[in-house]
Amino acid sequence: xxxxxxxxxxxxxxxxxxxxxxxxxxxxxxxxxxxxxxxxxxxxxxxxxxxxxxxxxxxxxxxxxxxxxxxxxxxxxxxxxxxxxxxxxxxxxxxxxxxxxxxxxxxxxxxxxxxxxxxxxxxxxxxxxxxxxxxxxxxxxxxxxxxxxxxxxxxxxxxxxxxxxxxxxxxxxxxxxxxxxxxxxxxxxxxxxxxxxxxxxxxxxxxxxxxxxxxxxxxxxxxxxxxxxxxxxxxxxxxxxxxxxxxxxxxxxxxxxxxxxxxxxxxxxxxxxxxxxxxxxxxxxxxxxxxxxxxxxxxxxxxxxxxxxxxxxxxxxxxxxxxxxxxxxxxxxxxxxxxxxxxxxxxxxxxxxxxxxxxxxxxxxxxxxxxxxxxxxxxxxxxxxxxxxxxxxxxxxxxxxxxxxxxxxxxxxxxxx
Amino acid sequence: xxxxxxxxxxxxxxxxxxxxxxxxxxxxxxxxxxxxxxxxxxxxxxxxxxxxxxxxxxxxxxxxxxxxxxxxxxxxxxxxxxxxxxxxxxxxxxxxxxxxxxxxxxxxxxxxxxxxxxxxxxxxxxxxxxxxxxxxxxxxxxxxxxxxxxxxxxxxxxxxxxxxxxxxxxxxxxxxxxxxxxxxxxxxxxxxxxxxxxxxxxxxxxxxxxxxxxxxxxxxxxxxxxxxxxxxxxxxxxxxxxxxxxxxxxxxxxxxxxxxxxxxxxxxxxxxxxxxxxxxxxxxxxxxxxxxxxxxxxxxxxxxxxxxxxxxxxxxxxxxxxxxxxxxxxxxx
Numbered sequence: 001x002x003x004x005x006x007x008x009x010x011x012x013x014x015x016x017x018x019x020x021x022x023x024x025x026x027x028x029x030x031x032x033x034x035x036x037x038x039x040x041x042x043x044x045x046x047x048x049x050x051x052x053x054x055x056x057x058x059x060x061x062x063x064x065x066x067x068x069x070x071x072x073x074x075x076x077x078x079x080x081x082x083x084x085x086x087x088x089x090x091x092x093x094x095x096x097x098x099x100x101x102x103x104x105x106x107x108x109x110x111x112x113x114x115x116x117x118x119x120x121x122x123x124x125x126x127x128x129x130x131x132x133x134x135x136x137x138x139x140x141x142x143x144x145x146x147x148x149x150x151x152x153x154x155x156x157x158x159x160x161x162x163x164x165x166x167x168x169x170x171x172x173x174x175x176x177x178x179x180x181x182x183x184x185x186x187x188x189x190x191x192x193x194x195x196x197x198x199x200x201x202x203x204x205x206x207x208x209x210x211x212x213x214x215x216x217x218x219x220x221x222x223x224x225x226x227x228x229x230x231x232x233x234x235x236x237x238x239x240x241x242x243x244x245x246x247x248x249x250x251x252x253x254x255x256x257x258x259x260x261x262x263x264x265x266x267x268x269x270x271x272x273x274x275x276x277x278x279x280x281x282x283x284x285x286x287x288x289x290x291x292x293x294x295x296x297x298x299x300x301x302x303x304x305x306x307x308x309x310x311x312x313x314x315x316x317x318x319x320x321x322x323x324x325x326x327x328x329x330x331x332x333x334x335x336x337x338x339x340x341x342x343x344x345x346x347x348x349x350x351x352x353x354x355x356x357x358x359x360x361x362x363x364x365x366x367x368x369x370x371x372x373x374x375x376x377x378x379x380x381x382x383x384x385x386x387x388x389x390x391x392x393x394x395x396x397x398x399x400x401x402x403x404x405x406x407x408x409x410x411x412x413x414x415x416x417x
Numbered sequence: 418x419x420x421x422x423x424x425x426x427x428x429x430x431x432x433x434x435x436x437x438x439x440x441x442x443x444x445x446x447x448x449x450x451x452x453x454x455x456x457x458x459x460x461x462x463x464x465x466x467x468x469x470x471x472x473x474x475x476x477x478x479x480x481x482x483x484x485x486x487x488x489x490x491x492x493x494x495x496x497x498x499x500x501x502x503x504x505x506x507x508x509x510x511x512x513x514x515x516x517x518x519x520x521x522x523x524x525x526x527x528x529x530x531x532x533x534x535x536x537x538x539x540x541x542x543x544x545x546x547x548x549x550x551x552x553x554x555x556x557x558x559x560x561x562x563x564x565x566x567x568x569x570x571x572x573x574x575x576x577x578x579x580x581x582x583x584x585x586x587x588x589x590x591x592x593x594x595x596x597x598x599x600x601x602x603x604x605x606x607x608x609x610x611x612x613x614x615x616x617x618x619x620x621x622x623x624x625x626x627x628x629x630x631x632x633x634x635x636x637x638x639x640x641x642x643x644x645x646x647x648x649x650x651x652x653x654x655x656x657x658x659x660x661x662x663x664x665x666x667x668x669x670x671x672x673x674x675x676x677x678x679x680x681x682x683x684x685x686x687x688x689x690x691x692x693x694x695x696x697x698x699x700x701x702x703x704x705x706x707x708x709x710x711x712x713x714x715x716x717x718x719x720x721x722x723x724x725x726x727x728x729x730x731x732x733x734x735x736x737x738x739x740x741x742x743x744x745x746x747x748x749x750x
Contacts, residue, residue, distance in 0.1 A: 112713065114713055114714060114715055115713045117499055117715075118499065118501070118713065118715075121498065121499045121501055122501060136499075139497075139498075139499055142497070143497075143498055143499070215595075215612050215615055223714075258698075258699060258700065259700070262612065262615045262616070262698075264615070264698055265698070265699060278595075400496040400500075400716075403715060403716075404716065407714050407715060407716070407717070410714070411529065411710065411711070411714070412527065412529040413699060414699050414702060414706070414707075414710045415529045415530060415532065415533050415699070415702050415706075415707055415710075416532060416533060416536075416616075416698075416699040416700045416701065416702040
C-alpha cells in the first residue's frame with residue numbers, strides 16, 4: 001500500500017505546472033513588494049540630471065535617445081492619432097491631409113496640458129502627434145517618450161523662421177525633437193464696445209481686477225499662465241519666480257478678484273465666451289482673441305474685439321510644439337503630418353481661416369496680416385514678430401520644488417478657500 | 418484526482434464528531450426542504466457557487482482597486498517622471514506622509530480643504546431634504562392616486578435618462594444664463610440679471626436635486642405601492658383621521674424606503690464633481706472637485722488617493738447608520 005503522502009507522477013506534473021505558472025506572478029508580487037524607486041529609476045545616471053532646464057541664457061541640446069526613422073520608411077496606413085488642445089486645429093486642413101494620404105486622422109483633445117501630459121506618460125493614450133509646450137520637452141525626452149525627427153522628411157521647415165532650425169530654439173538646439181506649431185503672447189482681451197482702448201491700455205493687467213467688470217472677468221484655468229500674469233500684474237518681471245512670497249502674493253491677488261469680482265476660471269473664455277458677450281475682459285493668449293472673430297454672433301463686427309499686451313520687454317511670449325511620441329504606430333505618417341502643417345498654404349490657412357494662432361512662417365508679414373484683413377485692425381497688437389522672442393519674457397520649466405509651490409497655491413484657489 | 422487527506426482521525430471518529438452537529442441542524446431547519454423530499458442531491462459547492470460571480474466581481478472591481486487606492490495614497494510620486502504615482506503595494510513600505518499632510522489641510526494652517534468640506538455637507542444635506550420632500554409627494558401621488566396613469570408617470574420619471582446628463586446640464590446652463598429664460602421670467606419680480614452660474618450655492622443644490630431625485634422617488638414609490646389598502650382602512654376604522662393614518666401607518670411603513678432613498682442619493686452626491694464643474698465655480702467647489710483637481714495636477718495622485726480615503730470614511734458614517742437601522746427594523750419585523 002502506498003503511503004498517503006506519496007505523490008503520483010501525474011500529481012507531481014500538475015503541481016509542477018502550477019508552480020511554473022505561479023512563479024512569474026510571484027516574482028511580480030515580490031517586485032511590487034520591494035520599495036519602488038530604490039531599485040529602478042532614481043539611480044545614478046538619471047537622464048534628467050544630465051539635461052539642464054533650458055533657458056535663453058543656457059540653451060540645451062537634447063540627447064538623441066535613438067536614431068530617427070529612416071527616410072525610406074514606407075508611409076503607414078494610419079489612422080493617425082493627433083492629441084491636441086480642444087479647438088486648436090482647423091478641421092478642413094485635417095481633411096486635406098486625409099485626402100492627400102488616404103488615411104483617417106483621429107483627434108483627441110485635452111482641456112489643459114497637465115491632463116494631456118499625464119495621459120501620454122501613463123500610456124492612457126498613445127498619439128502619433130502631440131502638442132506640448134517647451135517646458136515639458138526636457139522631461140519627455142529624458143523619460144524616453146519622444147522620437148527624434150528625421151529632418152529629411154520635414155523639408156517644409158524651410159518655411160519657418162530660420163532661428164527655429166539654425167541654431168534651433170533654446171529648448172531644443174538643432175530641433176532634434178520638435179517643430180514650432182504656433183506662437184503667441186499673453187495679454188488682456190476686452191470688448192471694445194464696453195471698454196475704451198485708451199482705458200484698457202491705461203489699466204493693463206489691472207482690468208482683470210477692476211470691480212467695474214465684476215461678473216464679466218475671465219482668467220485661464222491653467223495654473224502656469226494665470227499665476228505668471230498675476231506676478232506681472234503685481235509688478236515683478238520674474239514670471240519663473242521660485243520665491244514663495246511672490247507666489248503667495250499672486251495667489252492672494254487671484255483669490256481676491258475671484259471673491260470680490262466674480263472672476264471665473266475658464267478655458268474657452270476668450271475665444272468663445274468673450275465674443276458671445278459673456279465676458280468683458282479676459283486673460284488671453286493672442287491666438288485666442290484672433291480666433292474669437294469666428295465665434296462672433298451674426299451681425300456683430302470684429303471691431304468689438306480688442307487686445308492689450310504690455311510694452312516691449314514686459315510681454316510674455318511662447319510657442320507650442322509638434323512632437324512625435326516614441327510609441328507612435330505611424331511615425332512616417334506623423335512626419336508627413338508635421339511637414340503638412342508647416343506647408344505654407346496649409347499652415348497659413350489653419351491660422352487665417354479659423355484657429356487664430358500664428359505659425360512662425362517667414363512668408364507671413366506682420367504688416368500685411370492687418371492690411372489683408374486677416375487680423376482685424378483692432379487686434380494689431382496680437383500679431384507676433386520674430387524679434388519679440390529676443391527681448392520679451394519667456395516662461396520656462398520650473399524645478400520640481402518650485403512647481404509644487406505654484407501647484408499648492410493653485411490648489412488653494414481651486415478649493416475656493 | 419484522489420484527494421489527499423492529512424486528517425489522522427479514523428472515519429468512525431469523524432462520523433461521531435459530526436453527529437451532534439447534524440442532528441442540531443435537522444432540528445433547527447424544521448420541515449425538510451423540497452430538495453430532501455424529492456431526493457435530489459446537490460454537491461456541497463452547488464449553492465455557494467451561485468454567489469461566485471458576485472464575489473469575483475467584488476474582488477476585482479472593488480477590493481483590488483481599493484487596495485490600489487491605499488497603495489497610491491500611502492506611496493509617493495516620481496518628480497523625475499512628471500509626478501506620476503509610485504504606489505507602494507507592500508503594506509510595510511506604506512508611508513503616511515502625504516495622507517497626513519492632506520488630512521491636516523482640513524484643520525491646520527490655512528486649512529484650505531475645510532471650506533469645501535463644510536460646503537459639501539451643506540449642499541448634500543439641503544439637496545437630500547429637497548429630494549425627500551419633493552420625491553415623497555410625487556411617489557405618494559403616483560402610488561395612491563395616479564390609477565391608470567401610473568405607468569405613464571413612471572415612464573416620464575425615467576425618461577430624462579434617455580438624454581445624457583451632460584446634455585441636460587448644458588440645457589440648464591442656457592436656462593440659467595444671465596440673459597436666459599429664467600432671468601427673463603424673474604425680471605418683473607426685480608430679480609433680473611441674476612448670475613446663477615457665478616458660483617451660487619442655490620444653483621448647485623438645484624443641479625444636485627435635478628440629477629438625483631429619480632433615485633429618491635423610485636424606492637419610495639415601490640414601498641408605498643406595496644402598502645396594503647387594508648392597513649390604511651384599519652387605521653381609519655380605528656378612528657384615525659386621514660392625517661393620523663398617514664403619520665401612524667403610511668409614514669412608518671415607508672421609513673425603510675426613505676432611509677434607502679436618502680442613502681442612494683446622498684452617497685453619490687458626496688463625491689459629485691461634475692455638477693459644480695458645469696454649473697458652479699471655485700466658490701462652490703465640493704469635495705469631489707478637490708479630488709478631480711488633484712488627479713489632473715502634476716504630482717497630485719497621492720493627494721487625490723488620500724482624499725478618496727478620507728471621503729470613504731465620511732460616507733461610511735451615514736452608511737453604518739443605514740445598516741444599523743435596517744438591521745433593527747428586520748429584528749422588529
